[in-house]
Amino acid sequence: MDTLSLFCTGALLAGGLYWFVCILGPAEQKGKRATDLSGGSISSEKVRDNYNKYWTFFRRPKEIETADKVPDFVDTFYNLVTDIYEWGWGQSFHFAPSIPGKSHRDATRLHEEMAVDLIQAKPGHKILDVGCGVGGPMRAIAAHSRANVVGITINDYQVNRARLHNKKAGLDSLCEVVCGNFLQMPFEDNSFDGAYSIEATCHAPKLEDVYGEIFRVLKPGALYVSYEWVTTDKYNSEDAGHVAVIQGIERGDALPGLRSYSDIAETAKKVGFEVVKEKDLAKPPAHPWWSRLKMGRVAYWRNHIVVTILAALGIAPKGTVDVHEMLFHTADHLTKGGESGIFSPMHMILCRKPN
Ligand SMILES: C=C(CC[C@@H](C)[C@H]1CC[C@H]2C3=CC[C@H]4[C@H](C)[C@@H](O)CC[C@]4(C)[C@H]3CC[C@]12C)C(C)C
Numbered sequence: 001m002d003t004l005s006l007f008c009t010g011a012l013l014a015g016g017l018y019w020f021v022c023i024l025g026p027a028e029q030k031g032k033r034a035t036d037l038s039g040g041s042i043s044s045e046k047v048r049d050n051y052n053k054y055w056t057f058f059r060r061p062k063e064i065e066t067a068d069k070v071p072d073f074v075d076t077f078y079n080l081v082t083d084i085y086e087w088g089w090g091q092s093f094h095f096a097p098s099i100p101g102k103s104h105r106d107a108t109r110l111h112e113e114m115a116v117d118l119i120q121a122k123p124g125h126k127i128l129d130v131g132c133g134v135g136g137p138m139r140a141i142a143a144h145s146r147a148n149v150v151g152i153t154i155n156d157y158q159v160n161r162a163r164l165h166n167k168k169a170g171l172d173s174l175c176e177v178v179c180g181n182f183l184q185m186p187f188e189d190n191s192f193d194g195a196y197s198i199e200a201t202c203h204a205p206k207l208e209d210v211y212g213e214i215f216r217v218l219k220p221g222a223l224y225v226s227y228e229w230v231t232t233d234k235y236n237s238e239d240a241g242h243v244a245v246i247q248g249i250e251r252g253d254a255l256p257g258l259r260s261y262s263d264i265a266e267t268a269k270k271v272g273f274e275v276v277k278e279k280d281l282a283k284p285p286a287h288p289w290w291s292r293l294k295m296g297r298v299a300y301w302r303n304h305i306v307v308t309i310l311a312a313l314g315i316a317p318k319g320t321v322d323v324h325e326m327l328f329h330t331a332d333h334l335t336k337g338g339e340s341g342i343f344s345p346m347h348m349i350l351c352r353k354p355n
């Protein structure tokens with residue numbers, strides 16, 4: 001082969017690799033490129049160790065039940081998955097019912113806007129986002145309501161990502177992000193006009209601890225809405241198939257234990273809330289929230305190849321392949337949970353702190 005053909009072949013291969021990794025970017029919203037995948041606040045060489053540490057929690061389930069160990073376990077999880085989530089899903093780390101004729105992005109935004117409409121947020125209000133991730137919902141909600149939103153997350157890598165996105169979106173004057181534990185929030189009593197949590201309180205070992213904190217920081221008369229991860233009335237704890245699916249969801253999503261839908265309102269009342277409304281938003285006529293997961297299967301394979309190549313080249317941390325594989329299986333468990341109807345990630349509860 002002469003030098004020219006060698007050069008052309010090399011250029012073609014490099015171009016193809018660039019196209020496969022960078023251009024054929026996954027998800028709908030490219031905020032993150034595959035070449036930027038990291039282990040969050042964990043240094044590159046410690047990603048695999050931390051992935052192994054994450055699994056040790058499930059070998060000692062008693063520790064997950066101990067409230068003080070959980071934030072550390074959840075923090076480790078989000079260091080491992082945040083970049084992959086952003087790369088492969090977008091900046092909103094939650095599900096939404098699909099809406100025929102609308103993109104996933106629009107369906108996600110509408111699901112977020114519904115939350116803020118339910119708590120009647122107005123311009124100038126101070127609203128709390130409990131477990132804010134990298135702030136996808138926070139930005140949609142601030143833009144929609146013009147309220148001031150304060151988000152809290154346990155993971156400092158997410159705090160930095162969220163602040164960066166807020167600035168880029170020109171919403172940093174309305175959105176503030178705090179690093180902290182929602183089980184002991186660094187906020188004053190009676191200081192918020194409203195609060196919401198989207199698929200976040202499922203990480204609390206005891207729901208009453210986080211609900212109690214939200215109740216404390218809300219002003220009397222203020223509303224709180226939550227989209228909760230629950231097992232539904234179709235779940236049968238005697239059915240080994242059901243148990244395997246729910247256990248798969250818990251292990252792949254850093255959950256100390258999924259709750260039953262019937263515990264939610266009971267807990268809200270226990271901490272002092274009035275329950276205004278409760279509805280499983282996943283139930284028909286809503287269209288499946290899991291269809292996005294199913295449709296992504298081809299992309300997951302492509303992502304798996306990309307992650308494997310990048311890790312082999314030393315561009316992505318070595319443990320990224322393990323984390324990606326874990327998520328791949330999690331997607332299957334979540335889909336089965338949705339299809340069988342035994343699991344819902346959007347059991348909505350709207351509560352008021354009495355006057
Ligand atoms: C509320 C939580 C997170 C919910 C979802 C945002 C995430 C749950 C499972 C995640 C994913 C699964 C498969 C990944 C895929 C293999 C990869 O190539 C690209 C990213 C995924 C699609 C990833 C994206 C986010 C999820 C859908 C929990 C943690 C309480």
Ligand SMILES: C[S@@+](CC[C@H](N)C(=O)[O-])C[C@H]1O[C@@H](n2cnc3c(N)ncnc32)[C@H](O)[C@@H]1O
Pocket residue numbers: 071074078091092093094130131132133134135136137152153154155158180181182183197198199200201203204
């Ligand atoms: C699945 S993400 C959802 C994020 C966001 N609500 C969204 O929809 O994009 C769950 C969030 O809860 C946060 N979280 C979990 N446990 C927490 C705790 N004890 N204190 C504060 N944040 C916590 C995580 O850090 C993460 O940001």
